[in-house]
Amino acid sequence: MVGQLDDREKARLTTWMIKQRRSGIERPEIWSYENEIESSIRRPDLTVHSRADELLKYIQKKTPHVGRAFLASDFLPDMFAYTESVDSEELQFLTDYLIGKGWLEESTESTIGLIVTVAGYSRLAELERAATVSSQAFVAMWFDESLQDAWTNGIKPAIENAGYSPIRIDNQEYIGRIDDEIIAEIRRSRFIVADFTQGEDGARGGVYYEAGFAHGLDIPVVFTCNKDSIDDVHFDTSHYNHILWRSPEELRDRLENRIAAVIGDGPLKN
Missing domain, CATH: 1.10.10 (Arc Repressor Mutant, subunit A)
Incomplete structure (x- = not known):
């Protein structure tokens, strides 16, 4: 190859x-x-x-x-x-x-x-x-009740177990731009987790913008997606290796392992 x-x-x-x-x-x-x-x-x-x-x-x-x-x-x-x-x-x-x-x-x-x-x-x-090691991990995801369990029992504990502090900015929708607060938090982060799970109303534009902005800053992005949504992921990110999950527990375990392998243990690791 x-x-x-x-x-x-x-x-x-x-x-x-x-x-x-x-x-x-x-x-x-x-x-x-x-x-x-x-x-x-x-x-x-x-x-x-x-x-x-x-x-x-x-x-x-x-x-x-x-x-x-x-x-x-x-x-x-x-x-x-x-x-x-x-x-x-x-x-x-x-x-x-x-x-x-x-x-x-x-x-x-x-x-x-x-x-x-x-x-x-x-x-x-x-x-x-x-380059001072940041303990922060920014999370970009769909803020919908259907994903609350994935956040509470999946993404959040995975990041914390890996030694980082997760942050997400809730209830914001952006059309063609990224809010200044989000830009600032992404810049402060060691990496971001971008979950591309979506509903029947289509892709979450903010998640794509935030992942793309982080890539432009050379900040690592960990891609995740519910298995039922992966076929709907846009072409420009579909070639990245997404962590596919069915349950919050599966998401937690796989995400924690990916962070440890690609990013390394964070400064808050016990």
Whole structure:
């Protein structure tokens, strides 16, 4: 299967594997997660600034002392992997981007290298603050009485058992936009759970908007759906691996396991 992927798809898959390792999964079992692989190679490319930030973080990680030069030639394979680059031109573009921002400078020593500047360390501190582990998990779902049991005995305890605090904003309907309060809460969250169960009156537009917004911020989204509704899920999300459930208890157990495997235990884990 991997041999059939093009270079860009392989780069996206590499990013998925790196994220798994950062979550504490040293050896991701990719062959048993076919749908996760499918979703990882179909997602949009990382933004240029996100890729540049990853390069800056990698260079700092591999630089033993402040002010020392980083020799890129010694770490090219990892640099390609961490920046989702498929050729040397892309990697050079990202390097030039960081130099242009003033976060890197070229070494003036005889050995060609890159040095993280004071401004670069300021940028790294900014990224570290933004990456502070959040204990919050945002939940996007249909707020209908028929799903109250799924929330109370399924989604909510699954998130809490995994070490996170669930939050949902009830009784809101949005047409073509996301409310400012929802945007703020999604930004504060470590991940979101999006349940696409719907009634006879059709799809819940807010759930699609919120899941899409989180994806745009590179915030992980865990997809769930009652088995009776999965055939009605829109095409743009149907290729993602949904946790399919019949009972709240099944939803709780499967969701808790998925969070542990993909996100990792939260800071509130007992």
